Structures are given as structure tokens and as C-alpha cells.
Amino acid sequence: MPSVENIAAQIVAREGGFVNDPDDPGGATKYGVTIHTMRRLGLDLDGDGDVDTADVKFLNRDQAIQIFIKHYFVKPLISKLPKPLQASVFDMYVNAGRNAIKILQRLLNDKGQKVAVDGRLGPQSLAAVQAVFEAAPDDLPSAYGIARRDYYLRLADRRPASRKYARTRRGGKGGWIIRAEEFIPPELHLSQAEFTQRTKGWG
Numbered sequence: 001m002p003s004v005e006n007i008a009a010q011i012v013a014r015e016g017g018f019v020n021d022p023d024d025p026g027g028a029t030k031y032g033v034t035i036h037t038m039r040r041l042g043l044d045l046d047g048d049g050d051v052d053t054a055d056v057k058f059l060n061r062d063q064a065i066q067i068f069i070k071h072y073f074v075k076p077l078i079s080k081l082p083k084p085l086q087a088s089v090f091d092m093y094v095n096a097g098r099n100a101i102k103i104l105q106r107l108l109n110d111k112g113q114k115v116a117v118d119g120r121l122g123p124q125s126l127a128a129v130q131a132v133f134e135a136a137p138d139d140l141p142s143a144y145g146i147a148r149r150d151y152y153l154r155l156a157d158r159r160p161a162s163r164k165y166a167r168t169r170r171g172g173k174g175g176w177i178i179r180a181e182e183f184i185p186p187e188l189h190l191s192q193a194e195f196t197q198r199t200k201g202w203g
Helices: 002-016 035-041 053-058 061-074 085-098 097-112 124-135 139-158 158-168 175-181 194-200
Strands: none
Touching: 002 061, 002 085, 035 053, 035 061, 053 139, 061 085, 061 158, 085 124, 085 139, 085 175, 097 175, 097 194, 124 139, 139 158, 139 175, 158 175, 158 194
16 A cells, blocks of 8 residues: 555646646646645745735645645545545545545445535544445445546536546546546446447537
8 A cells, every 4th residue: 555645746746737727616726736725724835925826836746745645634534544445535635625525425325324425534434434344345445436436427417618627539538537447446447438428428
């Protein structure tokens, strides 16, 4: 199992440098850290009294890694999940915030647990995760990866501007789908034919 530092470094490497895509609700982003996150944390890196796009550009890799570890892994208690589940939930939390936890909570309810879908990992959710994981240790991480993939597909169904993140211009799997499938076994990946069928309604 990679260390949390390695996972965070992989996320930073995958996210890349500064971007400000008008189709991305996250706004100005660098290494996966959005301007909204930097404002919430009060990261005035250029010392001019506000947090704006210039501060996003000032962010370095090490700062991004530490932000992810502290605020996206330790603080939301992802560090308390079973180790085989941590990397995928952590990666999704960086990408989608509390929706990463809501996906897990809905999955727990589907598996017979009764937890609130509130995007927070408290004692009830953590106990439910442990119970489901102990009953089928190999199932929960894969089921989460599939649920995560389905979340991205549904999001693209609803929001045409987001489809470029889920499907390439040539009709292949986009970054969101590839990212989700990195955490599930190859035999559970969508084939190209299945992916084409699933997304044919997007035009």
C-alpha cells in the first residue's frame, strides 16, 4: 500500500500545473488545489491581503501535498478507513469533496447498513464501513470504484459542459473514468463498446 505522501504526490502529478477552465466549477486550480480551497484556508501566498488567482499561481508542489494530507485525508477521517479503501476515497475527496464520502455512505446503505448520507465520516459511518469490509474485504474497494465511476457518468449526463472530462473527443474514456478505474480490477472496467453504449446519448 503506497504511503499517504506518495498518494498525495501522485494526485499532484496527475492534476498538473495551473489551469483556469471556465467549464470547471472549481475555478482557478493548481496541482488540484482550487481557489475556493485556498480562500477557505486563508492562503494569501503573495501577502497582498486577499486570496486570488495570483495566490493559486504561487502554490508549489510541497504545499499542495501538505494541503491534501491535512485537509483531504486526516481531517475528514479518511485515514480511519480500511487501508485498501483509503487511496480511492482520498483521491475522490480531492476531486469531489464531500461527495466522495456521500458515495461511500450510499454504498453502505445499499449493502444493508443504515447511515446518514451527509458527507461526513463519523463513528456510525466508520463502524458501518468496518462491518461491510470485514464481511467481504475484496468487495468494498471495487464497489466503491464502480460507484465512483457511475457518479462521474451521471454528472456528465446532467451537465454537458462536464462531458469532456468523462469522454475524449474521439469517444474514448476521459480522465474522470480512467481515474476511477485505476482503483478497480481490470475485469470490472467498462469495455470500449460498453462505454460507447453508455455515453451514446451525449451526442
